[in-house]
Amino acid sequence: MAELLDDSAITAALADLPGWEREGNAIVRTAKLPSFPAAITVVDCVAEIAETRDHHPDIDIRWRTLTFRCSTHSEGGITEKDTALAASISEQIDAAGT
Template sequence: MADLLDDTAITSALDGLPGWERDGDSFVRTAELPSFPAAIAVVNRVAEIAEERDHHPDIDIRWRTLRFRLSTHSAGGLTEKDVGLAGAISEQLDAAQG
């Protein structure tokens, strides 16, 4: 099982993850894409990454607005798995938003 991050580590991780916020025991990011197909394309790429890492975000899709929520449920909070996946999601969003 992954080790939980303490508050200092979480704050430090968020410093390197622009657009992400802490919401209790989760990292959350909302992003608006240029179109619905662009949003779905990001979701599909994130799904592939999540499968490779065996770590899956909660994703809310509202037309062209995506909201990602990350937490390591098996550990009961935030771990390095969440930090890594947040970074990978950010890369996909940055590429899609140009």
């Protein structure tokens, strides 16, 4: 069971997660990839990471624009699971050359 982060912990975590913003009980990042296949490759890589962690983001795919939303639904907000997953998602986005 993951513990909810308080506002100051979320703010501190976001300082280390460029491009991520808090939206209510989630952290969110939108990225524009060079092409639709590049976007799908990022989604595939994130899916593999999420499966190994048993923690899955909500993903919106719009042509080459991806939006990732991380929240620990069972806890009703943002936990360290979300910030760690966000960091891994950022690595995949950055590797894709945005």
